[in-house]
Amino acid sequence: MSVPADRCVDRLVAAGFDFFVGVPCSLVKxxxxxxxxxxxxxxxxxxxxxxxxxxxAYLAGRLPVVVMQNSGLGVSLNALASLHLLYxxxxxxxxxxxxxxxxxxxxxxxxxxxxxxxxEVFAIPFRAPVADEIEASIDWAAATLRETRRPxxxxxxxxxxx
Amino acid sequence: MTLSDALAILAPCIPxxxxxxxxxxFIGRAGHxxxxxxxxFYMIGSMGLGASIGLGIALVQPRRxxxxxxxxxxxxxxxxxxxTIAARRPANLLHVCFDNSAHASTGAQxxxxxxxxxxxxxxxxxxxxxxxxxxxxALAAEAPEFLAREGPAFLLVRIALGPPGPPGPRIPHTxxxxxxxxxxxxxxxx
Numbered sequence: 394m395s396v397p398a399d400r401c402v403d404r405l406v407a408a409g410f411d412f413f414v415g416v417p418c419s420l421v422k423x424x425x426x427x428x429x430x431x432x433x434x435x436x437x438x439x440x441x442x443x444x445x446x447x448x449x450a451y452l453a454g455r456l457p458v459v460v461m462q463n464s465g466l467g468v469s470l471n472a473l474a475s476l477h478l479l480y481x482x483x484x485x486x487x488x489x490x491x492x493x494x495x496x497x498x499x500x501x502x503x504x505x506x507x508x509x510x511x512x513e514v515f516a517i518p519f520r521a522p523v524a525d526e527i528e529a530s531i532d533w534a535a536a537t538l539r540e541t542r543r544p545x546x547x548x549x550x551x552x553x554x555x
Numbered sequence: 556m557t558l559s560d561a562l563a564i565l566a567p568c569i570p571x572x573x574x575x576x577x578x579x580x581f582i583g584r585a586g587h588x589x590x591x592x593x594x595x596f597y598m599i600g601s602m603g604l605g606a607s608i609g610l611g612i613a614l615v616q617p618r619r620x621x622x623x624x625x626x627x628x629x630x631x632x633x634x635x636x637x638x639t640i641a642a643r644r645p646a647n648l649l650h651v652c653f654d655n656s657a658h659a660s661t662g663a664q665x666x667x668x669x670x671x672x673x674x675x676x677x678x679x680x681x682x683x684x685x686x687x688x689x690x691x692x693a694l695a696a697e698a699p700e701f702l703a704r705e706g707p708a709f710l711l712v713r714i715a716l717g718p719p720g721p722p723g724p725r726i727p728h729t730x731x732x733x734x735x736x737x738x739x740x741x742x743x744x745x
Binding site: 442451482 | 576596598599600601602603604605606607608609610611612613614615616619633635636638639643730731733734737738741742743744745
């Protein structure tokens with residue numbers, strides 16, 4: 394079972410998210426197409442740059458979402474450590490889970506295996522919802538990052554989006 | 556002209572209310588020593604991301620002027636954002652690069668900006684305007700004009716390495732305080 398992209402975007406917007414930036418992954422291509430259709434999405438060149446733009450958006454009054462493949466989480470670690478976590482700048486990280494369960498192209502296997510532990514090491518609260526949990530997970534993420542003023546992640550398993 | 560000399564010329568010309576994003580290292584320390592306001596934000600880490608942060612603010616608040624005070628090491632670390640800025644063309648974003656062709660904060664190791672002109676990269680990316688100054692007199696003449704330009708505008712300021720050691724004390728504000736005060740200044744409520 395998968396989630397229609399427009400329903401997910403509706404819920405993100407309803408939860409207060411109003412700035413979307415990122416670097417694409419095939420696991421979220423329908424979601425990105427829906428964000429593009431609504432003219433809500435800014436594509437960046439690297440995931441850490443996307444985090445920088447998101448930090449600026451928060452400083453200026455928005456509640457940002459940063460979309461990335463988990464490979465990009467590796468690129469993002471210094472931005473998270475020395476900008477978002479240090480300055481208490483929240484954002485929702487929508488991180489795809491390439492390499493899930495060890496079944497993927499070889500370049501995704503190492504990051505796929507360590508992804509949950511990596512988020513734990515950085516003390517970034519996360520959920521990896523299945524389709525019927527996505528809306529509750531978005532609401533949880535919005536409440537958690539507003540309360541903590543720290544990044545929160547939703548991990549996108551293969552097949553979550555249509 | 557050292558970094559501190561350049562900031563002593565530029566800082567008094569910056570209009571009230573302009574958001575200033577300072578790159579990490581000596582630039583923030585010298586910038587804070589020159590002139591601190593609640594619209595000033597100092598990166599103490601996240602090297603390379605000053606222009607990205609500035610872009611995010613400029614896009615969300617198009618009527619607010621945003622000035623990024625960057626260095627050659629920072630710009631080289633995140634050249635991609637020059638392209639993103641040029642593509643989005645925020646009219647309220649100004650980008651200064653203090654270029655001493657060195658990582659001054661870590662011991663003056665050379666960068667490659669003596670051979671690769673960062674102003675030409677900004678021009679090729681598609682900034683609306685690009686200027687370059689190499690002397691204090693030229694900066695004094697250019698600064699008011701640059702600060703009034705339609706963005707994205709890039710100004711490369713060639714500077715010499717200053718005396719050894721930092722150009723000012725560490726930033727006294729905590730990172731959390733800097734977030735809170737800039738959000739207050741920008742009336743951010745998210």
